[in-house]
Amino acid sequence: MAVLEVKHLSIQFGGLRAVDDFNLEVDHNELVGLIGPNGAGKTTIFNLLTGVYLPTEGSIHLNNVSTVGKRPSDIVLLGSSRTFQNIRLFKNMTVQDNIKVAYHNRMDYNIFSSIFKTKKYKIEEARANEIARELLEVFDLLEFEQHLAKNLPYGKQRKLEIARALATNPQILLLDEPAAGMNPQETEELMATIKLIKNQFNVSILLIEHDMKLVMGICERIVVIDYGKIIAKGQPKAIRENKNVIKAYLGE
Amino acid sequence: MLKVTNLHVHYGVIHAIKGVNFEVNEGDIVTLIGSNGAGKTTILKAISQLIDKSDGDITFLDKSLSQYKPHEVVRIGVSHVPEGRHVFPGLTVLENLEMGAYYRNDKVAIKQDLQKVFVRFPRLEERKHQVAGTLSGGEQQMLAIGRALMNHPKILLLDEPSMGLAPILVKEIFNIIQEINQSGTTILLVEQNANQALQISDKAYVLETGQITLSGLSKELLNNDKVKAAYLSA
Amino acid sequence: GSNDNTVRLGVIGPLTGEYSLYGVAVENGAKLAAKEINAAGGILDKDVEVIAYDSKGDSTEGVNAYNRLRDQDEIHALIGGTFSGVTLAIKDLAVQDNIPVLTPTATNPDVTLDAANVFRACYTDSYQGSTAAVFAADELDVTNAAVMYNRDDPYSEGLADAFMAEFDARSLDYTAFEFGAQDDDYSALLTNIQSGGYDAVFLPAYVAEVGAVLTQADAQGLDVPFIGGDGWDGIEADYASVADGFYFVNHYAKTDEAAVVQDFVANYTEEYGEAPNALAALAYDAVYAMAEAMENAGSLDPDDITAALSALEFTNAVTGSIKFDANGDPIKSITIIQVVDGLHEVYAKVAATEE
């Protein structure tokens, strides 16, 4: 069953058609790579999927619910969650609070509970702390729990951003260049982490990345776009050998 | 040409650079590799006087750089492509490139250099009148490099130029770096992509938590086991 | 500090900010009087000290200043608040604390109401406003007046209201034109006044505003007589040419030959480098009146001072002799002045009446 279903998606910026008739289905617990040259429209597709931009044409369905026209925060509630090409953490909040903000909608107590510190408040907060701890454990961040996010090294910030996205309990995770700025060793670790979360959290993942080792190494299926249009689809191996892809993207 | 001796930099109480020494000879490509937070960016910023060092000396063509104000460093031939691109988001691509030649007055030569940049990066010519803030990440990186070239630098400091670029462009960028170098510009290159960087450079230094732990000819480092393990995954 | 060798008088007024002009005048007038009194031997053989605090024209600041005067400085009597608003905010406290108050300049009727120990040296708004209206109707034959007043200033509004009430009583026509304390541009109002064909403009406001209005009226070629209140005092200093021929009601005339007036004007000008205005004169008189009441009382006991103030007949005042009615309002004569060639000419004198 498709978690994400995109049909004939297009967006126009003035004279530029940044995404042009884009179609995609992502199945449950599938890991799909989205690659393409710089400026091909990958990030723009993410922005369309998450409600940051309104498509000029086309439809997007998450679990059979249309998301077009919904605000980003509501789309999160429908089960998608993302990271950003330029890391966007809550820099002056602790690592723990970064996760707990994302866990917000899954907590259930109202303002009065927080002012009177009711039992419900305590139980829910304790549960949130527990969840945060579990997530941080997975990402090896537990020791930084009380650090401010801005004080983490870059690689850890990337991981925290993924952890935060997971805390919303998504069915599909959209990762925008998670390995950017990492050295090969760190990238390798990241690959392992991505595989792990896919299995442990049972999510689908759509991933943008320029690091071919990562993309080819873990993606089950790859979609290649150029100038907003799909130029190839298929298994990593086939993509690696596709002439068009080599010409537009991989190089000799 | 560029010589860094006993450099120390502090951010408040954080001692980010702890006594770094290295040298860049004229005509060379020198690579600085090291993991995240090792202090690579900090060193480049110290060279272009964007941040104050707490001790040590940096000389360029035998003159101490600390006698220059930050904006004057560019004028004596040091161009810096900063990490994170730092294009002017509200200016068009063309205006960004023109800013690169800000202190120059030779209109004709500027025109020619502009043409050269467009030849090197056709995408920039396509997007000439788009405001830089809406460019894609890779496009912005091209713009940042193109803009620095408009300076006609003697030495080019590049901070992770391949970050976020498509594979074909990464190759392209490293080719361009070599080309720029061959046309007479010395290059100090900071990279995560150690493999490629070491292949095109002459000398290299490995930086770990603010200190240089290894140095040598790039070819040798490529075969160094430690480097292989840490920075060049098989 | 409770230094018992001095008589301490508090002054509260806007010493900084946009209204500082008025507070500073009051402070200066009061301090000049104190200086002269000390030179002549003080009050009850003690030196007089005037302690002036800033209210910024704000009632909260005024209350703070009052509390400080009462608790820190332990004043014997209060000269002020300068503005009605601040004075009203302080009044209840002063009644409760039984501190004798003689405000030189707060003209709002409520200031002295139900407050045995609160007096004032100036006329009330209504007295001045209706006198001006009577003058306009009887002497200048005005049948259709423009009333231009500052709605943010209780003084200005109070005079305007009284003026209009008198016109209503006589079934004469008028139109009100309000402006705000922070306005500098009166051209829109003046243009309307010009095209409305009025016989005269009643402009109860202080010099700074009056000067600006008259200058702009002049620039626009508005050719109607203006009438004002005691806030006009001092208009001749900077605006003689644009105010020439206009009238205002006042406490006294600077050209008055009386020695007390001439000495005051001369001493003030020497001390502060500028001519005094009505506020300065009133503050000067208030300090003298208070001094005399204290001498009469023979003690600094608040009840004695209040009693002495009630019985006071202070004749040697710059702004006309002062005698208080049952409320604590002065029964004073009123002078109507015409500005002629930069001088005050007494146009008419209206004898004191018990309101």
Next chain:
Amino acid sequence: MKLKLTQLKNTLLDPRFINYTIIVTIFLTMFLLIQTNAVNRYIYNLLIMVLIMIVMSTSLNIATGFLGELVLGHAGFMGIGAYTAAILGIALRPYIATDLLLFGASATGAMILAGIAGLLVGTPALRLRGDYLGIMTLGFGEIVRNLITNLSSITNGAQGLSGIPRIMTFSIAFWTTVMIVTIIFLFMNSRHGRAILSIREDEIASESVGINITRYKLLAFVLASMFAGIGGAMFAFKDGFLAPNSFNFLKSVEIFVIVVLGGMGSLSGSIISSIVLVFLPEYLRDFNQYRYLLYSSVLIIIMLYRPQGLMGTKEFDFTKIKAKLTTLVTTIKKRLKKGRE
């Protein structure tokens, strides 16, 4: 027996217990000082003013410090609260004899009306960002002040409204303030507070993890204005006299300055800076015309040398002092030891 002792020790060292104890101690000390006349009425009045400014600044801190929006019209909400409370207070006085009840009833009215105003302004205003929002709130504040002046049949206009029962005692003011600060503190430490903080940090990211940013911005705005309404009520009952000018742009700026000077997002910062900025001008009275020259210089100098404000975003925590003292003592001990060797 032993168990009971440890239990007692635990309660005594419980941070909450310590904080409560300290608040009560402060109150009792002040109360004693007042009862014994060691604090004269001048200071007494200033203390109440400090408490009012604490309410105003901590409430503004919700919108400015925690939410991160520039708000230059907070005095407007204060004005709405003050006039509402004053009018209610005058009307209800014959029916309610107890001061506390009268204040409670009027302050509730003030809070509700100010909150409604917050909702009315907030809804459209939150479509704007940064300085534009600041200007819009400034405009709102000025509109409120003008309305108060112009609706003179209710407010007595520029003449000012007098005859308001003067019922604001130190005790009422103190406990009202403690209550409000506590509520704000607890609120900020809940999931709702975190959501608001995250909007300040990064609006886009906040939305991307499912925070309904419009709703939370509005909530912050409305809460800030509700508490400002209570602050206004305290103010109305303090001097018994209200004039529209007390709620002008400069007052908004004054509150805003307190928040920034104390540290945006720090409640204890707001408290400290309320104390400083209420007393400072009073102590400068002796300098007369130099008073505001000095005052403004102090502002500039503090900002130049502590741009993050006196407290930054940190909270002053009594319980942490103990830890700090312990480390201090141990380091001193160590030094001494070293010295001996």
Next chain:
Amino acid sequence: MELFIRQLINGLNTGSIYALVAIGYTMVYGIIKLINFAHGEIMMFGAYFAFLLAFTLSFNLPFLLVIVLSMSFAAILGVLIERVAYKKLRQAPRISALITAIGMSLFLQHLAQLIFGSTPYVMKPLIDTTPVVLFNFAIPKLTLLTIGLSILFMLLLSFFVLKTKPGKAMRAVSQDKEAAILMGINVDNVISMTFAIGSALGALGGIFYAMTYSQIYPTMGVLPGLKAFIAAVFGGIGSIGGAMLGGYLIGIIETMTKAYISSKWVDVIVFGLLIVILLFKPSGILGKNTKEKV
């Protein structure tokens, strides 16, 4: 109708002064994103300078020289303020800088009160004021001159910012200071230059304000300063044309409200309109709505 046109002329006059002040405001805001609350005080000092030069010297300075000298003094004052109070805070949160701006504004007001006292100085017009008759309407020369100057400066500055090198440097600095340094731009100088231009224009506005309304006093800059800033926001802050448009709009709305409704509703109407405009055009009439790209 005749009355209406005369009121329109009144409005244009006020508006052109707001426009002059607003242009300076918008430039300073554009470069360091700081609401320079002290701009109104620079306006006030500019007027005092002109007064001193015109009326206290033993010889007569020509009008143009008085203006140019006062503008220069104000420019120096503006640069000084930036160096003393704002420069150190460039990396700090913008709101901190806002507080120093507020502090600076208070400081200058009270400094002026200390130096010049609180009694207003009377400023006589420095030029011949006989009205010019156009289509049967007498228009004060001062009005014509102010309108002309505001348009002239708008055109000059627009050209300067868009087409000249220093102008482009200004835009670069406003967008990314660090990158600007790397281009060889002396950021300090560019910022100083902006303050100098903005302050000089503020002073010009102050002088015309004082001549039109005849008075100079320490707090005279507060309200026109605020109005000018609102004008800049109205038109779209950062946009020079917008500042001018906003200035004229506010001037005309104010005058028309005073003339046809009541002066007591002026602020309510001006601010109300401001709010309405911001709701439909969140970045002002001519402002560009730039959304952050993620």
